[in-house]
Amino acid sequence: MIRLPARLQEAWEAEWQPVGTPALIATSAGTILLMLVALMSEPGWVPLLDGVNLLFHEAGHPLFGLLGWEPLTILGGTLMQLLVPLLVLGSFWLRREAPGTAAAGIWCFENLLNIARYVADARAQVLPLVGGGEHDWADLLGRWGLLAQDASLAQGLRVIGWLGMLACWGWLGWRWRRSQALGAPR
Numbered sequence: 001m002i003r004l005p006a007r008l009q010e011a012w013e014a015e016w017q018p019v020g021t022p023a024l025i026a027t028s029a030g031t032i033l034l035m036l037v038a039l040m041s042e043p044g045w046v047p048l049l050d051g052v053n054l055l056f057h058e059a060g061h062p063l064f065g066l067l068g069w070e071p072l073t074i075l076g077g078t079l080m081q082l083l084v085p086l087l088v089l090g091s092f093w094l095r096r097e098a099p100g101t102a103a104a105g106i107w108c109f110e111n112l113l114n115i116a117r118y119v120a121d122a123r124a125q126v127l128p129l130v131g132g133g134e135h136d137w138a139d140l141l142g143r144w145g146l147l148a149q150d151a152s153l154a155q156g157l158r159v160i161g162w163l164g165m166l167a168c169w170g171w172l173g174w175r176w177r178r179s180q181a182l183g184a185p186r
Contacts, residue, residue, distance in 0.1 A: 059080055078118075
C-alpha cells in the first residue's frame with residue numbers, strides 16, 4: 001500500500017465541510033446555465049469557458065513537448081485541457097470543499113464535449129485551428145488506426161461528458177443532503 005505524506009494523509013481522511021443551501025443553489029444555477037449554453041450553442045463549444053480551455057490546450061503542446069516524445073506532444077494539448085480542472089478539483093478535494101470539487105468536476109467533464117468536437121472533426125478537418133497547424137486528432141487517430149471511428153469516439157466522449165457533469169452535480173446534492181442530515185447550518 002502506498003503511504004501518502006502525513007499532511008496529504010490528514011487532508012484525505014478529513015471530514016467534508018458542510019454544504020449550505022446557498023452554495024448548493026449557486027453551484028446548481030451555474031451548472032444549469034452551463035448545460036443550457038452547451039445545449040444551445042454550437043455543439044461542443046461553450047464560448048467563454050472553452051476559450052479559456054483552448055489556452056490550456058495550446059499551452060499543453062510545448063509543455064508536454066519537453067518530454068521529447070512526438071505523440072505525447074500532440075496529445076499534450078488535450079491532456080493539459082483536462083489536467084488543469086483536475087488539479088483545481090484536487091485542491092478543493094483536499095480542502096474538503098464540496099461545491100468547489102463539484103464545480104471543478106463539471107468543468108473537467110464539460111471539456112469532454114469540446115474534445116469530442118475536435119475528435120469528430122478528425123476526418124473532415126473543417127474546424128479552424130490555432131495557427132493553422134496540424135489537426136491533433138487526425139494525426140493521433142491516424143497513427144492508432146482509428147480515424148474511421150472519429151464520430152463514434154466523439155459520441156462516446158459526449159456521453160461521458162454529460163453523464164459526468166450530471167454525476168458531479170448529483171454528488172453535490174448528496175453532500176448537501178448529508179450536511180442537512182447532520183444538522184449543518186442552512
